[in-house]
Amino acid sequence: MASTSHRALRLLSLLGTGALRPLRELATALGVSERTARRDIETLRRLGYPVTTVHGPDGGYRLGSGHPLPPLVFDHDQAVAVAVALQTAPSSVFGLGEGAARALVTLEQAMPTALRATTKSLRLTSLRNYWEFPAPPIDPAALTAVGAAVRHRRVLVTETLRADGSRPGPGDGDFRPARRVEPHHLVVWAGRWYLVAYDLQDERWRVHRVDRLRARPTTRSFGARELPHGDLAHFVTSSHDRGDSPAAWPCTGSARLDLPARVVARWAPGGSVIEHLDGEHCRLTLGAWSWAGVAGILATFDTGLSDLHPPELAQACRRLGHRMAAAGTGEPGPAREAAPRDPSPPPHRDDG
CATH class of the missing domain: 3.30.70.250 (Malonyl-CoA ACP transacylase, ACP-binding)
Known part of the structure; x- marks a missing residue:
């Protein structure tokens, strides 16, 4: 059985999400009885952490506001998640490689020895096989601008860009006038960032590739709307006009x-x-x-x-x-076609 101090840190980590956690769920996660879990909750309260009790059949415990969490209260699963996330993030957001590597080193230095060993054992080498269809990393400035508009509910003025980042002129066949949209959600699928937005001119929901948008936030706010589909992932993946273009393959x-x-x-x-x-x-x-x-x-x-x-x-x-x-x-089939000399697609050429 884990020591009281170890369980207290684990309990603090569980409550740190802000979600309401039933006593039975907490006891199971800690591997102790409900009575022991209740004592650990009292231990946190004596240390000054505002653990509140919600009574009733759907009740439980949650950590209130007003007290900072101690730094880096990670359990094993969280350490794994952080290590993997920091090493895979640069593949989807441009320019994060060095920052993610430094962040991982900083976190490891502050972690207990056991968790540090866990993250070091998860150092990854990124490989690409023939059947991956990734997208190029996205510009973090564009992602931040759109994400802020989603969070603060600010209307965006958007212009559609080509795959190479250029803006089509009025005489081009793929030119689209600037649009005013309500940005509601960001969705990541197949390494691509998509914005689920309501087009104010067409009065319909659309899906946009974030890296194909030049977005300018406005001061105009908007309220929540009923989404076109209960499953955002399904809405994005079933939208054929989401702004994709053919990936670069042989x-x-x-x-x-x-x-x-x-x-x-x-x-x-x-x-x-x-x-x-x-x-x-x-x-x-x-x-x-x-x-x-x-x-x-x-x-x-x-x-x-x-x-x-x-x-x-x-x-x-x-x-x-x-x-x-x-x-x-059971009869022999026709001969296969000649394979390319180097069948693997060049790294980072995909603009799809």
């Missing part, structure tokens, strides 16, 4: 699918582009390290395909079809 092709855009958008890999054609059809543009790879991803949708481009993709689909048919009969 092979990129497109096909017409006999499925609605919202369905394909939900399951297409990151870095794909879905074009709405009608209520039952869409066009999917995506890439992979080989034409067989593109054909294989298209096959996962298990639907009719037509109007394939370029010809290499159509040929790969025919080869894959013959190969699958031969697999069912």
Whole structure:
């Protein structure tokens, strides 16, 4: 059984989230009886921590305001979470590599020996395999500006940018006038940051890639709205016009699918582009390290395909079809296509 002081720190960590915690839940987390957990709560109160009691069937304990937490009250799980988060954050936000590394060293120096050993054992080497579809890291200034507008409920004036960060001119085909939107939520999916916003001009909900926006906050505030879908993740992933563009792969092709855009958008890999054609059809543009790879991803949708481009993709689909048919009969299938000399995509080239 852990010592009283160790349990007190663990209990402080559990209550530090601000959530209401039932006594039974606290006792289970501490590995003690409810009676012992109640004594530990009294120990924290004697030390000056304002642990309040909420009575009733849905009651429990929570830590009130008015007293600072001691620095770095981490348990094992929190130490693991911090170590992993600090090492993976630079892959999604630009320019955080050095700062995250210094923060991890600073935290380790203040941690107890056992937790320091835990974080040191989790030093990661980031590798990229052929089937990852990541996005380039986002500018922290852009993320901070949008995040502040979400938090303070301030209307944004937004302009849509190209994948290279340039702003299309009025004569360009992809030019979009500036929009005034209410920023409601930030969602991260497939390494990309998306803003769920209400467009005040179109009076409809939209999903925007944060790194494809030039956002200027205003002083105009807005109130809460009923969201278009109870599951924000589902709303983002099923929105085909969320601002994605094809990722940079050795092979990129497109096909017409006999499925609605919202369905394909939900399951297409990151870095794909879905074009709405009608209520039952869409066009999917995506890439992979080989034409067989593109054909294989298209096959996962298990639907009719037509109007394939370029010809290499159509040929790969025919080869894959013959190969699958031969697999069912036990006969040898057609020879595979020649693999690229270096099938792995270059690091950080993905602008999807």
